[in-house]
Amino acid sequence: MDNTLLKVHSEVDTLYQKMRGANGEELFAFKGMMNDDILGEILSRVEDALSEHESLMKLQRRINVIAVEILQNIFHHFEGVDSTTVSDPSHNIVMFLLSKGKESYYIIAGNYVPIETAEFLKEKIDSINNLSVEELKKRYRKVLSNGDFSEQGGAGLGIIDIARKSGQKLDYDFVTKDNRNSFFTIKVSVPV
Numbered sequence: 001m002d003n004t005l006l007k008v009h010s011e012v013d014t015l016y017q018k019m020r021g022a023n024g025e026e027l028f029a030f031k032g033m034m035n036d037d038i039l040g041e042i043l044s045r046v047e048d049a050l051s052e053h054e055s056l057m058k059l060q061r062r063i064n065v066i067a068v069e070i071l072q073n074i075f076h077h078f079e080g081v082d083s084t085t086v087s088d089p090s091h092n093i094v095m096f097l098l099s100k101g102k103e104s105y106y107i108i109a110g111n112y113v114p115i116e117t118a119e120f121l122k123e124k125i126d127s128i129n130n131l132s133v134e135e136l137k138k139r140y141r142k143v144l145s146n147g148d149f150s151e152q153g154g155a156g157l158g159i160i161d162i163a164r165k166s167g168q169k170l171d172y173d174f175v176t177k178d179n180r181n182s183f184f185t186i187k188v189s190v191p192v
Contacts, residue, residue, distance in 0.1 A: 024101030034094040062165045063105055063190050069158040074111045110185040118174045118182040124156035129169045166190050
């Protein structure tokens with residue numbers, strides 16, 4: 001592994017450790033490679049962790065919907081990561097964390113995305129973060145009724161749904177790792 005890839009791998013490990021230690025009681029954490037089986041296993045573990053810690057079914061469902069959307073977005077956008085780097089384990093890393101603080105649950109996820117996807121996601125998230133609750137509902141209905149889907153997927157429908165279900169602004173970051181890929185992290189808080 002060359003020095004650039006060692007640095008990237010080290011940065012991802014550092015971010016993962018920082019995520020794990022900063023957001024209350026850890027209920028579930030994962031760092032590794034993503035595939036269909038792992039996606040299903042993560043969702044099952046999230047559901048189990050929530051059933052042990054939260055008695056409110058409505059809150060459990062909201063958190064599950066958000067986790068599913070985030071993981072599906074990771075899986076969808078992960079497929080577009082530059083194929084010359086996918087075989088390198090340092091670019092094949094996905095992170096996911098579910099934790100519980102005093103007033104909120106937190107879902108934090110990270111994965112590599114192509115630069116073009118990073119630009120698309122940033123525009124969508126910024127646009128969604130600038131909407132009021134009522135405007136968010138209208139945007140959601142408009143996207144559903146228009147069937148206005150893009151090459152990147154559901155016209156940001158998943159991101160809109162995450163914002164709607166959490167009732168909070170989405171916290172995110174992109175760190176450009178090379179001229180093809182960025183590491184995308186998203187943090188969603190769900191008030192108790």
